[in-house]
Amino acid sequence: MSDLLRTPLHDLHISLGAKMVEFAGYSMPVQYPMGVMQEHTHTREKAGLFDVSHMGQVIIKGPDFQSAAQALETLIPVDIMGLALNRQRYGFLTNDAGGIMDDLMLANRGDHILVVVNAACKSDDIAHLKANLSDCAVSEVTDRALLAIQGPASAAVLAALDPAAAEMRFMDVAVLSFDGVACWVSRSGYTGEDGYEISVPAHQATALAERLLAHPDVAPIGLGARDSLRLEAGLCLYGHDIDTLTTPTQAALNWAIQNVRRRDGAREGGFPGAPVILDELQDGAERKRVGLRPDGRAPMREGVTLFSGIDDAAPIGQITSGGFGPTVGRPIAMGYVPVAHAQNGTIIYGELRGKRLPLTVVALPFTPHSFKR
């Protein structure tokens, strides 16, 4: 793994006994000695600390926030101009076919927009932003690490360092001072739990992580539990549940496109793939991402082919994420099915090791979100 990129926390992961794996070109911790199941449960019950420094932090700066937001709305079908100061919003870059190029978080930080993108997509995203936002400066933040602390104890843990952390609501962003270090903090995350993401200067990242881990409620959490947590939360993993061949409506992400960008909205369309996306928002798509609950105990993972009947020859779709949900205590999955099979309660079949086994279409998320709205 010598040619892999390392985050500023690499040595800390090793010292904590992490098992390191390749992920998006980085050497990343997949689990610590506690193990995936316990890491998952610890995050749901107390607080988990995640290294997400491999993700891209990008600053988009125009003459002012409104002009940068207006420019970015030509690439992203969400309401960016209406994003209030110190607020964050989920969004995605689309292509001309209405497919999703990447999903991301956008924050109004006064004189600029801070965008957090997926590690595997970041170089393409930055090239795409630079090529299309000629009046804005697009720059990757390369001197900061990104930590996430997730779980019900997160607020108390951070508030002990800066009381202002407790005052933030879900999707607020703020600059907080942890031991005198100015950190860019958002109250958000990708586990379904209350929590925060913290952008910290790279050379101070290990000290902050150690400070947080010194709290008895905080444990380090790897990619394994990160994946089962976000799956239970019904959240899309880019490159698996969403990609350039899935549209927002197919992915059940209509909620992320505000009315102002939809048909008859004040700033209707004007983003790549708008004709497809606007039609689907109005009329629906032919297939949809749904929650799936295998009836038996065998997990059904990504790639399992779905059928409407036990003997039907033609597949109807595929599982895009699946595994065991430690909190729900059973196997869970997400996948795409035609809308005719997308109603909750519908029974379909997945082919596992040559056998057709039943799954029930269920509502997402599998574990209720506990965001502090």
Next chain:
Amino acid sequence: MKFTEEHEWLRPEGDVVVVGITAHATTQLGDIVFVELPEVGAIVAKDDEVVVIESVKAASDIMAPLDGEIVEVNTALAENPALANEASGDAGWFFKIRPSNPSQMDAYMDEAAYNAMIA
């Protein structure tokens, strides 16, 4: 007691052999959440895939270490897959096989050789 390179342990019990996986293997696999066992009465050949183990992370197979007939499976594992982690050496056994060619046992490692392999 014998050990395979695939981290199975084989414990002769009369004319049958009890098969499980080692603590080293279960540590590598992580939390086991599902075990699919063979059918009692199945006639298997050495290296046939006879058990599927699903951990939180991934699925993996266990192969038959010997030619023979599956004479019993550990139904407690189907109910409580975590038993494979917690009691890998005894109560977490997978199946019992009646070997048709017991001399196949001779090819496997003893405990000292196995411990040297995983060291």
